[in-house]
Amino acid sequence: MTARLLPGAPVAEAVLADVTARAARLREAGVVPSLATILVGDDDASAGYIRIKQRQAAELGFESPHRHLPADATQAELHEVIAGFNTDKTVHGVLIQYPIPGHLDYDAALQTLDPDKDVDGMHPLNMGRLAVGLPGPLPCTPAGIEALLAHHEIPVAGREVVILGRGATLGRPLAMLLAQKRPTANAAVTVVHTGVADWPRYTQRAEILIAAAGVPGIIQPEHVKPGAVVIGAGVRYEGRRLLPDVDEACAEVAGAITPRVGGVGPTTVAMLFRNAIQAAERTLL
Ligand SMILES: NC(=O)c1ccc[n+]([C@@H]2O[C@H](COP(=O)([O-])OP(=O)(O)OC[C@H]3O[C@@H](n4cnc5c(N)ncnc54)[C@H](OP(=O)(O)O)[C@@H]3O)[C@@H](O)[C@H]2O)c1
Secondary structure (H helix, E strand, C coil): CCCEECCCHHHHHHHHHHHHHHHHHHHHCCCCCEEEEEEECCCHHHHHHHHHHHHHHHHHCCECCEEEECCCCCHHHHHHHHHHHHHCCCCCEEEECCCCCCCCCHHHHHHHCCHHHECCCCCHHHHHHHHHCCCCCCCHHHHHHHHHHHHCCCCCCCCEEEEECCCCCCHHHHHHHHCCCCCCCCCEEEEECCCCCCCHHHHCCCCEEEECCCCCCCECHHHCCCCCEEEECCEEEECCEEEECECHHHHHCCCEECCCCCCHHHHHHHHHHHHHHHHHHHCCC
C-alpha cells in the first residue's frame, strides 16, 4: 500500500486567503492589523524566520513593527520591549522569536506578554483557556494539525487518536484540542511518552497516529496500523538537515501520511496569522 499524501500548503493557502479577506475588511473599518516581532541576538536562522514572517505579514495586509535586541540584552530590556507592545493599542499580536540567547528566560518573558496578543498561543493563560474551553489564541502547531485533518476531510470525531509525546508545545495541547467537543475534534485521545515503555501497543491500534516526540525515525512501519492516518509533527534539525520522527517506510503501511517536508510546518505559520487577525478583530468588539 502507498499512502495518500497530506500536504500542508493547501491548508495554509486556504487559511491565509481567509486572513487576507478579514484584514481587508478590518482596514475598511479603520483598523490596520499589526503583528509585532521581537528578535534577540544574531542567529541567522531566526533572523531569516522573522524576515519570512514580515514579508508574509505585508502580503496579508498587516503592519509588522519590529524590535531587534542585541545578543547581550538583559531580561529587563526584553521585558521592557514586550511591555511597550503590550500598551501599544495599534499592535494586536506579538511574536517573540524562539530561541532566545541562553542567558535569557523565554518562559518568564512570555509570561509578561498580554495573553490577548500572544499569537503563538503559548502563554500559560491561553493554555488554561484551552484546558477549560474558553476562547483565546490557540497554540499554532496543534491548531494547524486540526486544520490539516479537517482540510483533507479526515474524520476525527469518535476515532482513536494516539499522540506520541506530551511536550508543552505540541503533544499536551494537541491532546486537549482534539478531545474538545467540536465536529473537527471530539476524538478518543491517548497520549504516550517515555513513561509508557510498551507505547507501540497503543500506536498499533491508532486510527490517527501523531508523532510529536522529536526523535528521528522513532515511528517505524511496525508501529502503524495498516490503513491508519499518520501525522509527522516531531522533527529534529541537524544543521540544516531535517530529521522527522516518522520513517519514510511508514507510507507503505499507512492509508494517508504527511509528506517528509511540507506537512505540518506550513499550517503552523498560517495559524500564527489566524491568531493575529482574531486579535485585531477583537479591537472592534
Ligand atoms: N512542525 C512544527 O511546526 C513543530 C512545531 C512545534 C514543535 N515541533 C516538534 O515537535 C516535537 C515535540 O516538541 P515539544 O516541544 O513538545 O518537545 P518535548 O517537550 O521535548 O516533548 C517530547 C515528547 O516526546 C516524548 N519522547 C521523547 N522520546 C521518546 C521515546 N523514546 N519514547 C517515547 N516518548 C518519547 C517525551 O516523553 P517524556 O515527556 O516522557 O520525556 C516528550 O513527551 C519536536 O520535534 C519539535 O521540533 C514541530
